[in-house]
Amino acid sequence: MKNKLLKMVAVAMVACVGFSIASCGKKEKGLTINEGKLIMATNAAFAPYEYYDGDTIVGIDAEIAAEVASRLNLELEIQDVAFDSIIAGVQSGKYDIGCAGMTITDERLQSVNFTTPYATGIQSIIVKEGSEITDIDTLIDGDYIVGVQQGTTGDLYMSDDIGDDRIDRYNNGADAILALNNGNVDAVVIDNQPALALVEANEGLIILETPYTEEEYAMAVNKDNTELLNEINRVLAEMESDGTIDAIIEKYIPSEG
Numbered sequence: 416m417k418n419k420l421l422k423m424v425a426v427a428m429v430a431c432v433g434f435s436i437a438s439c440g441k442k443e444k445g446l447t448i449n450e451g452k453l454i455m456a457t458n459a460a461f462a463p464y465e466y467y468d469g470d471t472i473v474g475i476d477a478e479i480a481a482e483v484a485s486r487l488n489l490e491l492e493i494q495d496v497a498f499d500s501i502i503a504g505v506q507s508g509k510y511d512i513g514c515a516g517m518t519i520t521d522e523r524l525q526s527v528n529f530t531t532p533y534a535t536g537i538q539s540i541i542v543k544e545g546s547e548i549t550d551i552d553t554l555i556d557g558d559y560i561v562g563v564q565q566g567t568t569g570d571l572y573m574s575d576d577i578g579d580d581r582i583d584r585y586n587n588g589a590d591a592i593l594a595l596n597n598g599n600v601d602a603v604v605i606d607n608q609p610a611l612a613l614v615e616a617n618e619g620l621i622i623l624e625t626p627y628t629e630e631e632y633a634m635a636v637n638k639d640n641t642e643l644l645n646e647i648n649r650v651l652a653e654m655e656s657d658g659t660i661d662a663i664i665e666k667y668i669p670s671e672g
């Protein structure tokens with residue numbers, strides 16, 4: 416009798432331990448995919464937000480994310496992937512965050528959450544000096560071909576305005592610029608800061624403005640991971656008020672005067 420009871424207690428205890436280990440794995444699932452690490456997906460051909468300095472990815476996003484990671488006691492790991500694969504990768508749990516000068520859009524909000532914005536951008540038109548294209552209307556009204564980076568807001572807006580047939584989609588802005596230089600496209604539509612960097616690096620190109628309004632850049636986070644979203648928002652607010660974000664942006668985009 417005594418023995419039997421003991422046995423039952425033992426069985427119950429084993430079951431309990433087993434159960435708590437199982438629920439442990441589930442419930443105490445860490446803040447990030449790999450404990451201690453913050454895996455960031457970006458597309459590192461988007462200066463000054465993310466680009467290569469030798470083998471290292473640097474830029475505003477890289478530095479802001481590194482600081483966020485450090486304040487959360489996480490080690491940042493940056494993965495350079497195709498821009499239009501970032502949202503899907505965050506959604507499927509491949510990456511903790513997408514941080515790529517990424518504009519908050521209603522469509523993307525269906526798939527991921529966005530942190531509070533930390534920067535802004537505006538779409539620009541790049542053309543060759545002396546081009547007949549002088550503004551968005553001449554661009555839209557002619558039969559011009561426009562180069563964009565696949566899956567970006569420039570791609571979305573231009574597709575809406577001129578239709579698929581007149582859009583050539585490239586893996587990154589630099590490839591679109593190459594096509595512009597080669598005469599394969601007549602204009603490139605891309606965010607203003609990368610546009611400046613591209614025009615600086617390529618002679619004979621100029622920037623026109625578009626009427627598209629200002630966009631807000633934020634980090635994409637998996638919809639199920641509101642804990643990480645909240646933690647990132649908490650440190651972003653800290654970094655906003657202690658001047659860290661301004662300092663990082665100023666380092667890459669020095670304000671004049």
Ligand code: ARG
Pocket residue numbers: 457458459460461465498515516517518519536564566567568569606630
């Ligand atoms: N802001 C634009 C968008 O969200 C372009 C971002 C491209 N970023 C990049 N790292 N290539 O669609």
